[in-house]
Amino acid sequence: MTGFLTIVVVTLGVILLGKVLKIFELSGELRGADANAVTTKDNRTQGALVMLFGLGFLAFVIHQFYKFKDMMLPVSASEHGVQTDMLLSVSFWVIIPMFFITHILLIYFAYKYYYRPERKATFFAHSTKLELIWTVVPTVVLTTLIVYGISTWNKIMAPAAEDAMVVELYAKQFDWTGRYAGEDNKLGRSGYRLIEGANVLGVDMTDGHAQDDKVARGELHLPVNKEVSFKFHSRDVIHSAYMPHFRTQMNCVPGMTTQFHFKPTITTEQMRKETNNPEFDYILLCNKICGSAHYNMQMTIIVESEEDFNKWLEGKKTLAQELGGADVAVDAQPHADAAIDAHDDATTDSDSLDVQHP
Amino acid sequence: MAEHHDNHHHHPHHEEGFLSKWVFSQDHKMISKQFLVTAIIMGVVGMLLSTMFRLQLGWPGQSFPILETILGKWAPDGVLDPNMYLALVTIHGTIIVFMVLTGGLSGTFANLLIPLQIGARDMASGFINMLSYWFFFLSSAVMFASLFVETGPASGGWTVYPPLSALPQAIPGSGLGMTLWLVSMSLFIVSSLLGGLNYIVTVINLRTKGMSMWRLPLTVWALLITAVLGVLSFPVLFSAALLLIFDRSLGTSFYLSEIHIGGQALENVGGSPILYEHLFWFLGHPEVYIILLPALGITSEVISTNSRKPIFGYKAMVGSILAIAFLSFIVWGHHMFVTGMNPFLGSVFTFTTLLVAIPSAVKVFNYLTTLWKGNIVFTPGTLFAIGLVSTFITGGLTGIILGDSALDINIHDTYFVVAHFHIVMGASAIFGMFAGVYHWFPKMYGRMMNKNLGYMHFWLTITSVYGVFFPMxxxxxxxxxxxxxxxxxxxxxxxxxxxxxxxxxxxIIGAVAQVIFIFNFFYSIYKGNKATQNPWKSNTLEWTTPVEHIHGNWPGAIPEVQRWAYDYSRPDKDQDFVPQDVPLEPGEEAH
Known part of the structure; x- marks a missing residue:
C-alpha cells in the first residue's frame, strides 16, 4: 500500500514537473508584452473551472458527511452528552445550509459573470436594506444559538449533586491513576512533597479521610447511572483528561484542582452489544501535549452495574492497607498490585507539607 | 534579487551603494521585497516540516529512508522519533503563524502598499522600517538555527505552555531549543512593534492631499487596524515570554507550582500555568486577526478590481474590520474553556466569541454581492481571492461550533480544531497572500508572473487544502x-x-504544487514579461507610479486624490475604471 502510494505520488510529481516545464516553454515562445494578459478564453475557461470544481467540492462535502455518518460521533454514554449532541445537531443544521447557500452563490456568480468585453458590470456600491438584512438575520440566529449554548453549558457546569461519588484522576507523564474516596466519600489530603515510593499520589496518611481511599491503575470502573464527581490533578505538566464517549474533557494542571462531573448511562457490556464490537472499551486519553509518550497516555474505563462495581471496589485494598496508615490493617486477601511495603514514615513526613484539599 | 534594477537610477536624491540599496535599504519597496523573500524561504521550511510529520501520520511506524537522511538521529531507521515529531509540529506552527503569516504578510504588504496607496514618498521612518526587517530576519535565522540543536528544537506545541516548555526534564526540546525559541520570539516582537508603529504613524500622518480616511482603499484600512492590534497585543506576549524566561533561568515561579518530576519535588510554589495561558491568548487571539485582516483587505481590493465593480458596502466593510478587531480582544478565553475556568467566564466568552460571526457574515455577503453582476477577470489573484472567500466561509462556520463552550468540551484540542483553524486562518491567509503576490508582483518587480502556472498553482492548492483539512x-x-x-x-x-x-x-500534492509557485516567482523576477504601468486597470494610486522603482515613488509631485478607490464601471463613463487621481467632472458627484 505504502510503496504503491509513494510510487503514485512520485510519478504524479514527475508528470507535473514535466507539464510545468512544457507550459513554460510554450508560453516562452509566445512571449510578447501581452503573453500574460488574461484573454477572453482564459476567463471563460476559469469561470467554467470554478463551476466544475465548485460542484465537485460540494459533491465531495456531501460524500464526506455520508462516508463518516456512522464513524464521526460515537454514541453518547453520559447524560449531559445527549444534550450537547442535540446542541451540536442544531448548530450543524444552522451552518450546513449556510455553507451550501453561500458556496452555491459564490460558484454561480463566478461562473456566470466571467469577463466579456462587450458587457459592463453593474455599478452597485451600497444598499442599506440588504446590509441590514445580513446583519440582523445572523444576529437573530446567533442570539438563539448563544442562549441555547450558554444554558446547556450552565447545566453541565452546575455544582455536582451532594451524593455524587468522588473520584480523583491523577495525571503524570505518561499514565493515569484513579483514587476513589471510599466509605466517607471524601478524598484524603495530598501534597506533591509526600510523593515517595509506593505513595505515588502523595497522599497524606495522617489524614483520617485518606485511610479508606482506594487506588485504581490501568482500569477505572464506574457504576452506571450514578453521578461521578471528578477531581483532576497533575504532578508535572498540564495534561487533559479526555473521555470522548462521555463528552467530557478537563485539563489537569499542576498546583490546582479542576473538576467535572457526569453520569454514565450505558454500561460497557451494553455498548459492546450496540456497536457489535466485543472488544469495545471506553477510554480516557490525554489531550494536552505532555511529552514524548503523549500519544499513548491512556486508561480503560469500565462502566458496569452498581452491584458489579461495588464488588470490584470491595476487592481493592484501601490506602491504609497498601501504605500503612493510622490504622494499619492486615492484608486480607492477596492482590496483584499490593506487593508494596508499608510506609510508616509517611505519617511523620507531614511537616514539610504543602497540602490542599480538593 | 532583481538585477534589472541595476541599470536604472532615476531617483533624484543620491547614488546609493550596494549595501544601502540591497541590504540595509530604507526604501519601503525594497524592504517589502526583503520581507516577502524571507517569508517565502521560511514558508518552504515550515511546509517541509509538515510534510515530514505527515509521513508519520499517514503511515505510522513506516520506514522512510529520506527522513533519516534529513533528520539523522531523530529518525533512526527512517522512523520519526516521537520527540522530533512534536518538535516538527511546534516549529511548523511557529514559523507559519509568525514568520510567514504575520511578519511575511503584514511586512510585505504594509510596506509595499501603505506608502504607495496613500500617496506618501516612504514610511514615516525609513530607518525604523529597516530595523523592523532586520529584527525579523534575525528572528527567522534564530528559529531556523534552533532546528539544529543537539537536544532538538522547542517541542511543546506552538503555544509553548509551561510547565512543559519550562522544564527540560519534561521534554528534551525544552532545553536549548526552547531558549532559542524565546530569543527568536522576542526579536520577532521587537520587529513587529517597530513595523506596526511605523505603519500607524504613516497612515495617520502622511496621506496625500484629498486622501481622507473614507477614501482609503480597504487594504490600507485592514493593514492599519492590523498594526493597531499588533501594537496592543504583542507587548503582552512579550511579558508572557519574559516571565517564562525568568522561570526557566532565574528560578522564579510565575507559572510553576507543586511539581514533582524526574523523581524530584521542585521548590517552585504559588505560580500558575493558567496565567501563562491568559497572557498568551491575550495576544494569541488578536493574532488570528493580525493574520487574517490583511488577507481580507487584499481580497477586497483584488475582488473589486477584477470584478470591475465597486466593493459592495465600503463603510460596512470598514465597520466590520473595526468590529472584528474590537471583539478579538475579548474572546481569548475560548481557547481555555476546559482549563477549569469559572463557568460564568465560560458563558461570557461564548457570548463574545459567537458575536464575531456577525461582522464576518457581513464581509462574506459583501464579497458575494461584489461578484454579483460583475465582469470578472480571472487573474490568478482573482482565483485566490475567491478561494479565500470559500475557505473563510467553511472555516468560519465551524467556529460557531468551537466557540460554543458546551460543544468545545468534547472537541477541544481534537482534529476538529486543526481543521477549523487551518482552513479559516491558515488557508485563508495564505490565499490572501498569494492573491496579493500575483496582483502586486508587477508593482514589486516590474514584470508579470506567468498566468498559466498561476492557474495551475491555484487549482492544485485549493484541491489539496480541502483534501487535507476537510476530512479532519x-x-x-x-x-x-x-x-x-x-x-x-x-x-x-x-x-x-x-x-x-x-x-x-x-x-504531498499540496507541497509539490508550491514548487510551481516558487519557480514562477523567482523565474518571473528575471525573465517575466515586462509589466505595463497599470496592468489590472486599477484605480488605486500605486499604479500611477512608474514601473521602474524610484526612491520617493513619484518622479514629480505626489498626485492629489479626487475620489474614492472604487469607481469601477460607473454608468456615466465609457471606461470601466476611474483612477483616484482623476478629477471629478463638472456636475459629477463624488461617491
Missing part, C-alpha cells in the same frame, strides 16, 4: 486528539487509518 473535521468529532504521534495505541481509531493516508497524499 470528522476525525475530530470521532475524538482523535491533535499532536498525537500516532493513533495506533487506540483500536477505536483504526477505522481512520486510510483517511490519514489520503490526507498525507493530499499534503
Amino acid at each position: 473535521h470528522f476525525l475530530g468529532l470521532a475524538g482523535i486528539p491533535r499532536r498525537y504521534y500516532s493513533n495506533t495505541a487506540f483500536p477505536l481509531f483504526d477505522d481512520f487509518i486510510d483517511v490519514n493516508s489520503m490526507i498525507s497524499v493530499f499534503a
Whole structure:
C-alpha cells in the first residue's frame, strides 16, 4: 500500500514537473508584452473551472458527511452528552445550509459573470436594506444559538449533586491513576512533597479521610447511572483528561484542582452489544501535549452495574492497607498490585507539607 | 534579487551603494521585497516540516529512508522519533503563524502598499522600517538555527505552555531549543512593534492631499487596524515570554507550582500555568486577526478590481474590520474553556466569541454581492481571492461550533480544531497572500508572473487544502486528539487509518504544487514579461507610479486624490475604471 502510494505520488510529481516545464516553454515562445494578459478564453475557461470544481467540492462535502455518518460521533454514554449532541445537531443544521447557500452563490456568480468585453458590470456600491438584512438575520440566529449554548453549558457546569461519588484522576507523564474516596466519600489530603515510593499520589496518611481511599491503575470502573464527581490533578505538566464517549474533557494542571462531573448511562457490556464490537472499551486519553509518550497516555474505563462495581471496589485494598496508615490493617486477601511495603514514615513526613484539599 | 534594477537610477536624491540599496535599504519597496523573500524561504521550511510529520501520520511506524537522511538521529531507521515529531509540529506552527503569516504578510504588504496607496514618498521612518526587517530576519535565522540543536528544537506545541516548555526534564526540546525559541520570539516582537508603529504613524500622518480616511482603499484600512492590534497585543506576549524566561533561568515561579518530576519535588510554589495561558491568548487571539485582516483587505481590493465593480458596502466593510478587531480582544478565553475556568467566564466568552460571526457574515455577503453582476477577470489573484472567500466561509462556520463552550468540551484540542483553524486562518491567509503576490508582483518587480502556472498553482492548492483539512473535521468529532504521534495505541481509531493516508497524499500534492509557485516567482523576477504601468486597470494610486522603482515613488509631485478607490464601471463613463487621481467632472458627484 505504502510503496504503491509513494510510487503514485512520485510519478504524479514527475508528470507535473514535466507539464510545468512544457507550459513554460510554450508560453516562452509566445512571449510578447501581452503573453500574460488574461484573454477572453482564459476567463471563460476559469469561470467554467470554478463551476466544475465548485460542484465537485460540494459533491465531495456531501460524500464526506455520508462516508463518516456512522464513524464521526460515537454514541453518547453520559447524560449531559445527549444534550450537547442535540446542541451540536442544531448548530450543524444552522451552518450546513449556510455553507451550501453561500458556496452555491459564490460558484454561480463566478461562473456566470466571467469577463466579456462587450458587457459592463453593474455599478452597485451600497444598499442599506440588504446590509441590514445580513446583519440582523445572523444576529437573530446567533442570539438563539448563544442562549441555547450558554444554558446547556450552565447545566453541565452546575455544582455536582451532594451524593455524587468522588473520584480523583491523577495525571503524570505518561499514565493515569484513579483514587476513589471510599466509605466517607471524601478524598484524603495530598501534597506533591509526600510523593515517595509506593505513595505515588502523595497522599497524606495522617489524614483520617485518606485511610479508606482506594487506588485504581490501568482500569477505572464506574457504576452506571450514578453521578461521578471528578477531581483532576497533575504532578508535572498540564495534561487533559479526555473521555470522548462521555463528552467530557478537563485539563489537569499542576498546583490546582479542576473538576467535572457526569453520569454514565450505558454500561460497557451494553455498548459492546450496540456497536457489535466485543472488544469495545471506553477510554480516557490525554489531550494536552505532555511529552514524548503523549500519544499513548491512556486508561480503560469500565462502566458496569452498581452491584458489579461495588464488588470490584470491595476487592481493592484501601490506602491504609497498601501504605500503612493510622490504622494499619492486615492484608486480607492477596492482590496483584499490593506487593508494596508499608510506609510508616509517611505519617511523620507531614511537616514539610504543602497540602490542599480538593 | 532583481538585477534589472541595476541599470536604472532615476531617483533624484543620491547614488546609493550596494549595501544601502540591497541590504540595509530604507526604501519601503525594497524592504517589502526583503520581507516577502524571507517569508517565502521560511514558508518552504515550515511546509517541509509538515510534510515530514505527515509521513508519520499517514503511515505510522513506516520506514522512510529520506527522513533519516534529513533528520539523522531523530529518525533512526527512517522512523520519526516521537520527540522530533512534536518538535516538527511546534516549529511548523511557529514559523507559519509568525514568520510567514504575520511578519511575511503584514511586512510585505504594509510596506509595499501603505506608502504607495496613500500617496506618501516612504514610511514615516525609513530607518525604523529597516530595523523592523532586520529584527525579523534575525528572528527567522534564530528559529531556523534552533532546528539544529543537539537536544532538538522547542517541542511543546506552538503555544509553548509551561510547565512543559519550562522544564527540560519534561521534554528534551525544552532545553536549548526552547531558549532559542524565546530569543527568536522576542526579536520577532521587537520587529513587529517597530513595523506596526511605523505603519500607524504613516497612515495617520502622511496621506496625500484629498486622501481622507473614507477614501482609503480597504487594504490600507485592514493593514492599519492590523498594526493597531499588533501594537496592543504583542507587548503582552512579550511579558508572557519574559516571565517564562525568568522561570526557566532565574528560578522564579510565575507559572510553576507543586511539581514533582524526574523523581524530584521542585521548590517552585504559588505560580500558575493558567496565567501563562491568559497572557498568551491575550495576544494569541488578536493574532488570528493580525493574520487574517490583511488577507481580507487584499481580497477586497483584488475582488473589486477584477470584478470591475465597486466593493459592495465600503463603510460596512470598514465597520466590520473595526468590529472584528474590537471583539478579538475579548474572546481569548475560548481557547481555555476546559482549563477549569469559572463557568460564568465560560458563558461570557461564548457570548463574545459567537458575536464575531456577525461582522464576518457581513464581509462574506459583501464579497458575494461584489461578484454579483460583475465582469470578472480571472487573474490568478482573482482565483485566490475567491478561494479565500470559500475557505473563510467553511472555516468560519465551524467556529460557531468551537466557540460554543458546551460543544468545545468534547472537541477541544481534537482534529476538529486543526481543521477549523487551518482552513479559516491558515488557508485563508495564505490565499490572501498569494492573491496579493500575483496582483502586486508587477508593482514589486516590474514584470508579470506567468498566468498559466498561476492557474495551475491555484487549482492544485485549493484541491489539496480541502483534501487535507476537510476530512479532519470528522476525525475530530470521532475524538482523535491533535499532536498525537500516532493513533495506533487506540483500536477505536483504526477505522481512520486510510483517511490519514489520503490526507498525507493530499499534503504531498499540496507541497509539490508550491514548487510551481516558487519557480514562477523567482523565474518571473528575471525573465517575466515586462509589466505595463497599470496592468489590472486599477484605480488605486500605486499604479500611477512608474514601473521602474524610484526612491520617493513619484518622479514629480505626489498626485492629489479626487475620489474614492472604487469607481469601477460607473454608468456615466465609457471606461470601466476611474483612477483616484482623476478629477471629478463638472456636475459629477463624488461617491
